[in-house]
Amino acid sequence: MSEDTVFELSGHYRFQWEPAQSAYVLLYPEGMVKLGGSAGEILKRVDGASPVSAIVADLERAFPGVDLTRDVTEFLAHARDKGWLRVRSA
């Protein structure tokens, strides 16, 4: 993964806000992952167009004063390994 990598949600997953759980969730065949606050904020910005650097910059604008590069790249790698995300081919 580099700062230019563009991620998108894998085909079978849907990402949405669930008011009843006050959380973002990932839905897939017969299953659900309830996301923690920061995971939800990161995935909300994964749109199949923004590179990692843009996602980090946007998060740092929303949550000023912290360097988030490492947290974001670690989570994105985790989400890719879990199969939630895939790298968008150029």
Add this chain to the structure above:
Amino acid sequence: MRATRGGCVSARPEPGPPLWLLTELTYRCPLHCVYCSNPVDYTRYKEELTTEEWLRVLREARELGATQLGFSGGEPLMRDDLETLAAEARRLGYYSNLITSGVGLNERRIAALKEAGLDHIQVSFQDSTREMNDFLSSTRTFELKRRVAKMVKAHGYPMVLNVVLHRLNIDHVGQILDMAAELEADYVELANTQYYGFAYANRELLLPSREQLERAEGVTNAFRRRMGERMKIFFVVPDYYANRPKACMNGWGSVFLCVTADGVALPCHEARMLPGLEFANVRSRDLRWIWRDSPAFNRYRGDEWMREPCRSCPEKGRDFGGCRCQAYLVTGAAENADPVCDKSPHHNLIVEVTARVREGTVNAETKPVLLYRDDETSRALAGKSKTPVA
């Protein structure tokens, strides 16, 4: 008891949302599977909910926080309003799953369901061979199911391939997995039979031996290592060979809500057989009341209802005393510990069954024939309903 912020006293914590809504749209089915989980007296419940009533169920459950929606049955494709329901499900924000035998799916309907926004299709097979598939379902459906599986993939759906395992097909697990890979399944569920409904009536003919089970697990694990992430394989063990019960439904009235073809709301698809509980119909009550306030949904929430050995068991928060329906079917009382638990004073009733399977004495002393799920059998078994059927 706990005090709420307003100073009122509440007997129990507020239940969380019913995350899983299973709609058994119809009990009609072209198949006659020997392990069907529908109530053995399903022929009694003929008056299916209308389209409007199902739409209201979808809306009310979504308001309570349901996210996963299963269209099941019977065979849900027997309903010609499935496309309408799928469209409403998508609009409401459900992730919708069609759980089907494949019978009734054609190019026109699969395209219409995609257009409506159906998210996923689970296709069941009875076996990897035409002979056994068709024997177990008492139909000629094997080739049709293969065509349907290919159609599901061609239309870009994720596909779960589901095979219910038992003594007659568990030795074919390797071939079943080869077939799943060939059909490009994304997920495979090798679900050992759970012994309720017709499966309970056929229990001694369907339960595999421990040796068969261990062989099948070995084959599955080897296949997993070979396939990696390409195909996810779930292997559900038969709890008769466990020494602790499953956390059935993740606890009664905890996350799972089932609405039957005729509108009865249940905390699990088997609960209707339990005596002494009145399950409300969605025709007369709204789901919010049913889920949060109805006596039946509160009956086995928490642990106040438990008897020993569950009541003082350090593991009660993990498995909730197992399955109420299994406790009732095998021991005669739903409040008892699930008898698959080796702490249960009734555990011997499970051990005796597995021992008969091991010794091969089953056929001689118990039911010699498999009961198929068909209307005639259902009507015969209905005469004995609200009592264990085997």
